[in-house]
Amino acid sequence: MTQPSFSSPEAAPTIRLKPKANARAIRHGAPWVYDNELVIDRRTKSIAPGTIARLEDAERNFLALVAVNPNSRIFARVLDRDAAAQIDEAWFAAKFAAALAHRETLYEAPFYRLIHAEADGLPGVVIDRFGDTAVVQPNAAWADILIEPLVEALRTVTGVTTVVMNGTGRARGLEGLEETTEILSGAVEGLIPVPMNGATYMADLMGGQKTGLFYDQRPNHGFAQRLVKGKKVLDVFSHVGGFALASLAGGAESALSVDSSAAALELAEKGAAAMGKSDAFATRKGDAFDVLAALAEEGESFDVVICDPPAFAPSKPALEKGLRAYERVARMAAPLVREGGYLGLCSCSHAADLDKFRGACNRGIGRGVGHLGRSAQLIHTGFAGADHPLMPQLAESGYLKALFYRIVS
Known part of the structure; x- marks a missing residue:
């Protein structure tokens, strides 16, 4: 450009x-x-x-x-808001320095979201850090054009040596931008092990989804770890092992990851191996709804079931269809939870606010276990981690919701 x-x-x-x-x-x-x-x-x-x-x-x-x-x-x-501001390398450096100070307050290791778009003063820009490597998503035209001073400032302030530009996704299409992924600085040599909540995740920065790993669920993984010790766990829409690997790190007896992507499940298996937990970990490839139905037919049950699907309602026109999908997930997942066990349901949909998402989950759980004489207690509501700050004037920056229920008689 x-x-x-x-x-x-x-x-x-x-x-x-x-x-x-x-x-x-x-x-x-x-x-x-x-x-x-x-x-x-x-x-x-x-x-x-x-x-x-x-x-x-x-x-x-x-x-x-x-x-x-x-x-x-x-x-x-x-x-x-300063009429005299120069949007140059020094301007970017000031933004990065402020963002870095916050993340270094939160985390000992340099694995986090460094820039969360508007909330960090860089509209349309997402940057995730993986040690000495950073992945930049310039999802707005201005950032595409100013990528060179942005990258120079990023390297200077953070000390990263490798910078990858991941120019893919729906947001770039809305801006009229081409999709492209390229290494702007340094080199990427294979997968990057990412420590988080005691688990090890394998990030594929060049071929994985978005930046290669999702940091936003970190606090919800941490909460789930409090529920799983000695338990049998099912993680649906698992991606690279999300809640499953966190559960194993938290002392779960076993964890089953379900996802439609063989590549994602392979990364999950490598993460489990890096943790020395392969014997307690299993995967099942397939459409999540089909696998949920099959597990029910097989008479399977779990102490903890967590479902973290992709955005079913990415926009307002998709809201009603998306809410029906969230309700269906809850309806099919709830019966797989043993009495006294726990059900986690997540949404990363901008268009589905907390009230609408919670309503869909409540309806689905009622339909799923009401006829079994069971009900649910909502015990915890979680959001994205503090490295994904919420801009008060922009509701879209608070997209992630996680609801944890206890299934009781």
Whole structure:
């Protein structure tokens, strides 16, 4: 993508809110401006995607420096509220230093989400760290264009030697960006062992999903470990071993991982081997719903069942269908839980808020075990870890929900 001309804030083009647009929201921290909130003319439509622009209210008062993309419904993303700010390597370095200080407060080892997009002041940018390697997801046009100063600042501040750009996923499509994955610095030599909650996960940075591993479930893995000692555990939609490996690290007698991806299950097996837990670990490849049905037919039961599916409701149009899918998961999983056992149900869907997700799970559990004379106690609600901060003005940054139930008579 060609770098738009931008040498200083004074040289930046100007875009303006409509008179009825909510300028107060921007002043109070809202990070996005939609196309229907702006005065759109031939000039603004011709601004190159990724250009840094000045955002003004209807009275021509400066509001923020923003990154513009006329091809996206999110026309502008707030970068800085200082009219004199330079969006350069030093600017990136300041953002990284602030983010790094928080993560180093939280974690002893350098394995975490370093940048969580808008919440860390870099809209559309996700960076996960794996020791001396970082994986960058530039999911907005401005970050694609400024990837070079971003990477230089990242290396300088954190000391990482290898940087991978993972330019894949739905978000880039919405920005009109091409999908590409490449090594921008250093080299990736095989899988990276990632320690988390006493377990070992194997991250495939070049061929795995998104950045190669999901850090967001770390606190929910930790809570699950309190339930599993000496227990038989089922982990559905397991990916690379998620809750299963955490359960083995927490003292589970056995764990079964279910996933549709043979590659993900192979990584889970390697993680179990690295932990010395292969004898207690098993996998089952297949569609999760089909496997849940088969386990029921086989008369299987477990002390702890945890289901962590992909986003069934990634957008508002998909919400109702997604909620039905979450209800179906709960309905099929609940009967597999032994009396007095535990059921964990998770959602990473932006569109399904906590109330809607909890309602779907409650209905599903009722349908699944009500006729057996059982009911459920909701014992814990979990969210993403503190390395995935929530931006109060942006509900979408708080996407992950985890509900833990106890199944009782």
